[in-house]
Amino acid sequence: MSEFILEMRNISKSFAGVQALKDVSIRCRPGLVYGLVGENGAGKSTLMKILAGAYSADAGEITYKGERRDQASTAEIIASGISIIYQELALVGQMSVAENIFLGREPRHALGILNLPELHARSAVLLKRLGIELDLDLPVSELTIAQQQLVEIAKALSQHADLIVMDEPSAILAGSELDQLFEIIQNLVEQGVTIIYISHRLEEVFRIADEVTVLKDGELVATRPIGELDRATLVEYMVGRPLDEVFPQTEHEQGELVLAAKDLATDTILDGVSLELYAGEILGIAGMVGSGRTELARALFGADPLTGGSIELVDKGASAWGSPAQAIGAGLVLAPEDRKAHGLFTTLSVRINVSIPILSTLTRLGVLKRRAEDQVVREAQERLSIVMSSPDQETQFLSGGNQQKVVLAKWLSTDPAVIILDEPTRGVDVGAKFEIYRLMRQLNDRGIAIVMISSELPEIIGMSDRIMVMNDGRVAGELTRDEAGEARIIELATLGAAEAGQS
């Protein structure tokens, strides 16, 4: 048997005349972690879908465990020991943890009757092997996203996976959850499992990967052991040019008070959160997933009802809005964390996505002024350099970065005083990321105040003028840029204000 568990040689694939992959080869030894990086559209997903049997390659061959693999069904591929964990987790929400792990392969008695004790016992063994604790009977819809991801990993192990592909697993995780994931990966690797780890976040690749493969525009740029790479080189491989990777700064005095929120509370998790926001600044909000960051954003925007507290937009004299429509009218907007579920009409055109909040102002006698709408869309496209084939293109076909720009364009058209950005660069490639950072600074220069929620600590520290750390629905602490370091933020985010103060 070859020393490689997997070899994909000279893989090419095109869709309707567009070359998605051209002559790409990768190979993996057992028990190592392979980072697969590249911008959106670089071909990472296509390559992995070919591995998973979802697409068939136009050319090239795959050798797995020493055997040449021909076209195979998804079921055969899973049976052969390859598991892929997609970003959109494939779990059935109403079913329990144990049922999900063995979905379709339930231990059973004769006549197809479920063997529940066996189901539990085997699930428990798997979770133990991963070193995690979960209630096996809980419906997975009750779990956090991070816990759901662990269920997916357990499911992969239950299929005796020797090769696990993780497609941007960290995109939905934060801080300590990520550490836990890395521990589990380490653990699996020691047991001889091979991991292909797809990510946008280079820090993670450096932390976890043994070898890194970079794709760009469907072609292989480089495969290097991690030791031979530094950050700048890797970015250059990905972007194809050296990138001025410095967080853009502006010098400005503290502006006027724009927004004051006091003692906000919701049914969800918020428990007495207060904040003040000044014109032209970026307030960074850090904290674990589930710490109440997103809930705070939604409460400020009127998307979730408040059970206590008050919000005031100072110079507009507006307060106590009960709906997003009113918040938008008052000049406060939210670019949500989950773009596809909450930010974009994915099946509709760029045009309507950009113009929707101001449509009613673009009318004469109830009739839409198409030219005025086109004008708005054209200006947005130029200002944010949105790459699209036409304003009629459906947003689902745009890259992550361009999708985020469409969301931003939508809100900029309303001329807001406050913009809340929940994970503004998630799923956005490196080049577009810095464009978004620069745009944020331009907005600051125009006096717009920004609240930025992010799981990426370098982003929080690099961009924020002030940083608020949340923990368990409360404010655990507020730091100035100079006080903030990753360690201090993590301490506050994990321990909360009281304990962190004592330590």
Add this chain to the structure above:
Amino acid sequence: MNLLASGFFGKRKRSAQSRAVFLRRNGPIIMVYAFILLLVLIGITQSERFFTERNLTNVARQSAFLGLVALGQMLVILTAGIDLSVGSLVKVSILVSAIVMNGESANVLPAIIATLGLGVLVGLIHGFLINELRIAPFIVTLASLVILRGIGLTISSSPVGKASREVMMFYVQKIGPIPIIAWMFFLLIVLTMLLLRFTVFGKYLYAVGGNIEVARLSGVPIKAVRYGVYVLCSLTAAVTGLLWLSRMGVGDPAIGDGIELQTITAVIIGGTSLFGGRASVLGTLGGVLLLGITANLLVMLGVNQFIQGLIQGVIIVAAVALYKQEGD
């Protein structure tokens, strides 16, 4: 001229890619019309009575009856909703209008107002239940289907009331060679196209159907949109009830059954997604014509009417299969 062309009809010169996109999106609708053409050719060659003014006038009128409601249904489906109550509402509408009118010319206006008022009321109730009590449109309008049918049959199980003379004349009136009822349908087609293309309400329909949560977070007044669309749909059913009165001359409680499914069928054949966010007026017109011509042709060719149902079923499956291919 150039501006007009680019504003209204899209770019004059289409790139190869946009032509491909156009074909991919509209290919199935083109096929529907091609199929209609085929049916017409079969009709012309196989039946002497098919391509006569008398028969075509008939087809046009029948298509208009179905088409008016189908347009309302399409708007509801565009918002990812559905209205199962339209058939029962047509039934109650013909009864109410016939009873109020009672053969008197003086009562025509009160009858129209009462019937349209009924439509608005039913639409508002649907909107209320869907918006405020958050009951799924399917359930709300299913209940409404049963309730309205019950009300209709309680009012009378045999024909009641009477249309006035003018109302009965309305059915046979023509402008040029085309029945006035078909003109009404045509007018509503144009209005619906304008609504979807050039009004904020039309855009909001797409937004609510595309993703209601995104719509809410974008400040779209989703409740108002849903009240509006269910009222519009119920109004098309009420109007159709009035038209049925002009055709039947009396309030016949047998009218209306099954219209909900026929309209949904026409809308689906026309390429409107049941998941919302996508609709085609010309597609719905194609679906209506396809159903109307098929039914007519089967009668002309002397095919057993029970087989008609079978053939309609096959058409639905074939049409949906066609649209599914487009997705890949």
